[in-house]
Amino acid sequence: LQVFPGHSRTSPMQTYQASCIFDGKATLAEGPGWDEERQAIVWVDIEKGKISRFYPSTHRNETWAISQKVGCVVRTSGGDLLAGGQEGLLKLNPESGEVTSLQNPEPDLPVNRFNDGKCDPQGRLWAGTMSCEEEEGAGSLYRITNEGSIKRMVESVTISNGLAWSQDGRTMYYIDTPTRHVDAFDFDPVEGEISNRRHVIEIPKDMGYPDGMTIDAEGKLWVALWAGWGVGRWDPSTGELLAKVQLPVECVTACCFGGKDYHTLYITTASRDLDEEGHKEQPQAGGLFAADVGVAGLPTPVFKEA
Numbered sequence: 001l002q003v004f005p006g007h008s009r010t011s012p013m014q015t016y017q018a019s020c021i022f023d024g025k026a027t028l029a030e031g032p033g034w035d036e037e038r039q040a041i042v043w044v045d046i047e048k049g050k051i052s053r054f055y056p057s058t059h060r061n062e063t064w065a066i067s068q069k070v071g072c073v074v075r076t077s078g079g080d081l082l083a084g085g086q087e088g089l090l091k092l093n094p095e096s097g098e099v100t101s102l103q104n105p106e107p108d109l110p111v112n113r114f115n116d117g118k119c120d121p122q123g124r125l126w127a128g129t130m131s132c133e134e135e136e137g138a139g140s141l142y143r144i145t146n147e148g149s150i151k152r153m154v155e156s157v158t159i160s161n162g163l164a165w166s167q168d169g170r171t172m173y174y175i176d177t178p179t180r181h182v183d184a185f186d187f188d189p190v191e192g193e194i195s196n197r198r199h200v201i202e203i204p205k206d207m208g209y210p211d212g213m214t215i216d217a218e219g220k221l222w223v224a225l226w227a228g229w230g231v232g233r234w235d236p237s238t239g240e241l242l243a244k245v246q247l248p249v250e251c252v253t254a255c256c257f258g259g260k261d262y263h264t265l266y267i268t269t270a271s272r273d274l275d276e277e278g279h280k281e282q283p284q285a286g287g288l289f290a291a292d293v294g295v296a297g298l299p300t301p302v303f304k305e306a
Helices: 274-283
Strands: 014-017 019-020 029-035 040-045 050-055 061-066 070-075 081-085 088-092 097-103 112-118 125-131 141-146 148-158 159-164 169-175 181-188 193-202 211-213 221-226 230-235 241-248 253-258 262-268 288-292
Touching: 014 274, 014 288, 029 070, 029 112, 029 211, 029 253, 040 070, 050 070, 070 125, 081 125, 125 148, 125 159, 141 159, 159 221, 169 211, 181 211, 221 262, 230 253
Parallel strands: 014 241, 070 112, 159 211, 211 253
Antiparallel strands: 019 288, 029 040, 029 262, 040 050, 050 061, 070 081, 081 088, 081 112, 088 097, 112 125, 125 141, 141 148, 159 169, 169 181, 181 193, 211 221, 221 230, 221 253, 230 241, 253 262, 262 288
């Protein structure tokens, strides 16, 4: 077992098993967030351009098709869904199905699309872009406020991915996947500014690449592992790997806490890179999974509309 340089393991690593709760056959499921009001998971299938809402209690999955690749989705305080796609930001009215196009921060980069995005505790959306061809340094991380202002916060990003905020609101965690690092920034909750970027976790090569991410009530980070068959739990203050959720799917994309008292970890997966044999070996790839990991998570913040 490899850990962040300079730190050693002090306790046995815990292992959990995840079970498939929805065999959705998604190509690239991503961006899960918990809808407290509806007790449902909001998520996307990037490649198929679909936004979905899955209800674990009834196993019902609502889907809205968007005419572009869609990388992230968050709930708004007004009940709509705000998403980032290949043509910029858009808003979906789940009741009518109406889609409204909003701003595009990169109109000069048609090969780029939005990837992972989440709201900070103050209700601002942070969403990153990447090249569909995964060109190095072609993406950025943006901050979107309820007044509609978009500001580039991080430049030269290759695959903008996981985001999380500490419970005291003073630290933002961020992943640019190919770096194999989780980085931390000092976070100003009032102004929404970031500073003092540093590495806090290094993902060992034999565990794949860091993808989506969430944080639990104990301040530990749960990182989905692309090509890593699971989700790892790390202590960002020491870089130590504490636990792993095992999945029967190689490419694990993102996770969030939800369910009763936020005690269930919900996980999205992908089938995009599988050949015919791979689909036979991983029949649940592209499904939604759930695991009881013995710790509670935090609510998913919503986008606060003006």
